[in-house]
Structure formats: C-alpha cells, structure tokens
Amino acid sequence: MKILMVGAGSMSESLVKGWIDSGISPQSITMTNRADRSRLVTLADQYGVQTTTDEQIEQYDVVVLAMQPEGVLGYVSQKTWTNQLVISVAAHITPLEIETVTNCGAVSAMPNTPVAFRTGMTGLWFGEQLSESHRQQTIELFERVGETVETNHTTMPYLMAAAGCSPAFFYEIVGAMTPVLTGAGFDEQAARRIIAQAMKGSAELLLHEDRPTAALIEDVAAPGGPTDRGVHVLREHHISQAMYAALMESAREES
Template sequence: MKKEQSIAILGVGNIGSALAKGLLDSKFISPPSLTLTRRNPDKLSAFKERGCIVTDNNIEAVQSSQVIVIAVEPHHMQHVLSEISPLLTDQHTLISVATSWTISKIRNYVSEDVPIVRAMPNTAIAISESMTCLAGPTKHPAMKQTIEMFKCVGDTEIIDEELMTSATALAACGIAFFLRAIRAAAQGGIEIGFHADQAIKMAAQTAKGASELLLQDHQHPEYEIDRVTTPKGCTIAGLNQLEHGGFSSAMIRGITTSAEKAADL
C-alpha cells in the first residue's frame, strides 16, 4: 500500500488506537494522512498532537480517505454503515474489525463495487504483537493493503471467513489460555523457591523464547521438545506429569469450548 494513501479509522477505542499507533510508529503513514474519529475526540488528543486529523464526523473522515477501518462496537455497526455507505466507491477499501458482522451482512449496506475485508486482531495489538486473522477477497489489492497495515501491529494469517469464529477461540481467547499457563508455571516456580516477581519474569520470558523458537525456525513443537528431553531426565518426568494431569486435553477442550460459545454469540 502506498504511504500517501489516506486512512480513516472510525470509532477509535482500544483496537483503533493500537492500530493507529502502530501505523504511525512504523512510519507506514504520515500523521496528516490519518484521520481518527470518536464521539469524544478530546480523548484522541495525543494523536492530534502528533499531527493526525481528529474528528467526531465519520462522513468527513470517509470523504477524505481511501482506506476505511471500522473499529466501532458491533451494536454501532448498522448506524455507521448506513451513515457512510452512500460515500463508498470502488476506490475505497473497507476493513471491519467488528465481531459477528460477516462480509455478507456488511454487504447489505455497501455496494458490490467496494472491497470488504474482515480483520480480527487480539489484545496483543496494544504492543504490536497481535495475531490478526483476515478474511475477504484474497486476490484483490485490498487484501494486500490490509496485510501491510496489520503487519505494523504483529503478524497476519488469511483464513476462510467461516473460520473466524474458530480464530476467535484460538487467537483471541487463546491469549488468556497462554497467560493462565504462564501464571501456573510461575506458581510452580514460587513453590520451588523463587519470589513471585522472579517466577513470573522467568516463566514469561521462557514462554516467549519457546514461541520464538517455533516462529523463527518453523519447526514442529515436538521437535523442540525432543531437543530438551533426555532419557530419564527431569524434563520428560515433568512433561509426563503434565499429561497425566490432562494438560494437553484440557487446553484442547478449552479452545473447542470457546469456539462453541463464540458460535452461539
């Protein structure tokens, strides 16, 4: 995506703010080309000070932008889409981060000429480490634009739209699952002699290192596990105890349960 293209983020709350910060910090876009809207624009004063356009007027934001990111809460989507749809043309790219709003549902308000991409980041977007799942026209330039944008705040994966609910369980709810695993590891660390702050730091950094081994070397988890286990060693003894306690099956059940619940929402 060309940096001179203008972007509007409508409904700038936590996700919108994190995305805007990532776009600016990475120099993906210059502040004057970024328009941010919110009912109370005073809460966006930090972005205004950086040179962004801040307003409470969605129509003005759309009129001056080529890429439109709708970051409002789902129950505000109908109003926002009805408000901006007459202004959208095939020269726009529409990106929605609203949960439960499918592309076909959005299409009821938006012309067929307008490319639509759904994006589902997770809370790690706040530190530019999001796993953002994307769905939409994979061959259209709009998807490339969206990938480039969300690469500024983490990594991306294109998925079939029907898997968005499953992605919610694995990548969004999954943040909580891995945090709970880190907390449990830290509690174990306290029991074997470490202070709480030491245990949390050691557990969190160890989890980060484990993730980077997979992301950088592209190996299967069991490959890395085999590298750290030795015959009759302490690692395999601990792993077997975890499995006796149902660790893997509990994680799997947690993810599938979250997916079932998300499907009902």
C-alpha cells in the same frame, strides 16, 4: 492514505501504535468513538493522531471498524460510502454483510493485540467486491504489524480463537506460573520477564522448526528428568483437553 479508526478501544489503539511505529504518519490517522471523549484526548496526546466526533466518511481512504460487533452494521448503514476500503476487525461480522450495506469492497480482519509491537497474527477474509488494489493495500497494512493469513467463512472462527483470543490464554498460563517464582523470591517483574522470555524463545524456535511438537518436547525432556516430570503433571491435569476445549468455545458463534 487517510485512515479513520471507528472505535478507540484496545484493538484500535494496538493497531494505531503498530502502524505509527511502522512509519505511518500519525497525522494521517483519525480516531473516533461514540461517548468517551477523554479517551480521544488521551490518544491524541499519546500518539499525535487526529480525533473527531463528527467524521465525514468521504474524507478517508480506509475506514477501520473497531467497535464492538453489535455496533458495526448500524454504524455502516448510517453513513454515506464512496469507494472506501472498509476493514472490520469485529468478531463474527462478515465482509458480505458490510458490502451489502456500503456497496464498497470490505475485509473482515481478525488481528490480535500484539500488533501493537508489530508481532501480530491477523486473519484476512476478503469480500467479493474488493478490488485487487484494495486487497493488496489490506495485506500491506497488516503485514506492517505482523503476519497475515487468508481466512474464509469456515476458518475465520478458528483463526480468531487461535490468534485473536489466545493471548489471553497465554496470559492465564503466565498468571498461574508467576506465584511459583515470586514464592521463591523473585519480584513480580522479574518473574514475568523470566516466563515471557521463555515463551518468546519457544515461539521463535517453533517458527524455525518443522519437526512435530512431540519431538521438540523430547529435546527438552530427558526421561525421568525435571521437564519430563513436569510434562507428566500437565498431562495428568489434562492440559491438552483444556486447551482444545478453550479454542472450540472461543470459536463457537454465540446464539
């Protein structure tokens, strides 16, 4: 299987790193971009992938469109397609838009950057023209680097907000918590490790628990104790409304 990555930014690199760590040969991956040639050299040195500045689509089985959304349809309309599996990771691009231009089966995928460490969450919106084998191949590719969930026109924007955008929300929270620990005497790295490990453990627990989140809070927060007092402060500062509004804003299609 030969994979072409169109776009060499953070999402493209995260996928490539995860796929190589999952056992895909770097030699079967080719990366390209439009302008920043030094970035291609760096990626080739770091991962052992191939790079090109003159890609011939017919040489690839899978083409991953990983450029900014506004470049996707212009790019696909300039190329000649011969039954490639076309996967766009660009926000707000639909499989139908790609299938109409390429006449190939297409998938709109919405991964997140944790795919780099094979702990991603990817939404998959399958196009009407996609063959069963290409559908299976897509699932297999993204399950190498984390979990997948099927999405559609209605659910995709919310999946994007909750999984594609939310790492930045979590980093914002970590950024807010860190000064408390550095102020107490931990260095920056130790502070990050403490908070990240607590987040990772909480995530693991959530994945193994069916009980509602309120019950999980009760497990940690004895009435009047330190956790309970902290949770009250979060509520006084309307964290629920803030998180809800952030997700709704990220899910909103720009006009």
